[in-house]
Amino acid sequence: MSQFQAPPLDVSSVLHGGIHHPTLRKWQANGRNLTKSMLIYPIFISDDPDAEQEIATLPGQKRWGINKLEGFLGPLIAKGLKSVILFGVPMQMEKDDRGSAADDPKTPVIQALHLLAKLFPQLMLCVDVCLCEYTSHGHCGILSSLPNPGHSNQPTIEMETSAQRIAEVAIAYAKAGAHCVAPSDMMDGRIRAIKLGLMHAGLANRCALMSYSAKFASGLYGPFRDAAGSAPSFGNRKCYQLPPNARSIARRAIQRDAAEGADILMVKPALPYLDIISDAAQYAPDHPTACYQVSGEYAMVYAGAEKGIYDLKEMAFETTESMVRAGASIILTYFTPQFLDWLDE
């Protein structure tokens, strides 16, 4: 009876030696491990100052009134929270076609910026800049009266007016104390308009500009729209957000925003777009790459864990570590509070 005798392994075949210890496994991360300082926590700010409302589709997340922010954020900062990004949720404010409420002094994010700058001066304050939460039509820019030749139920954007209006709002947030303004509207030309506006206002050296550069028209924004009340009243956003099948135009958007003065470039959503994160890191290597693990991604990870398909913590790590591996050094995630408990540093 002959027994097959495998030849001895070649020296280059043995990999287990390099991953048998937890610290060794961290060292395999190409020098890039997930850390607390990479995280930005998205927060919804309601115009009801005492709000603390659950959001049904976003487990564990709430709409917060400004009177609740100290009690909510204080313990997270003590655990190592470094940065938040604020989203305004105007439940009672009047909406119009130019989103006037976005930079009204009474708007919830402006009030929150003033307050948080005073309460937690070390906390890095980012703020989302868009019009959709504040416009009567729910779109992210100013609409033209001209019909959209592509589809009768789609809007036509007024390009320059939109970029100027977005810049006005961004400057108002910078004046209110934002350390970083982050336009998510996807209007052409808005990065340049904001950068010039910051320069003219004498704020360009005190406020970073994080562009949602490659933001795709994704099906994963549902829980966010529920949280922020920002669903469009007609049509959709496919004529200004990127088509999910597109890689080249995403590269162009990334390179354009780098050239127009963005300090940080973001890809959104994250998990289905790891190739785009990798492109951003490669095509704009001198800019930090951020990505947004959006509401639907978070809800998906949560739902699978609730069904017993996998462990929540394990999958929260696996999804975000894939983003770091792809090239992200900044991650916007609703898992931030859990990561502050799970991570050592």
Ligand SMILES: [Zn+2]
């Ligand atoms: Zn928007």
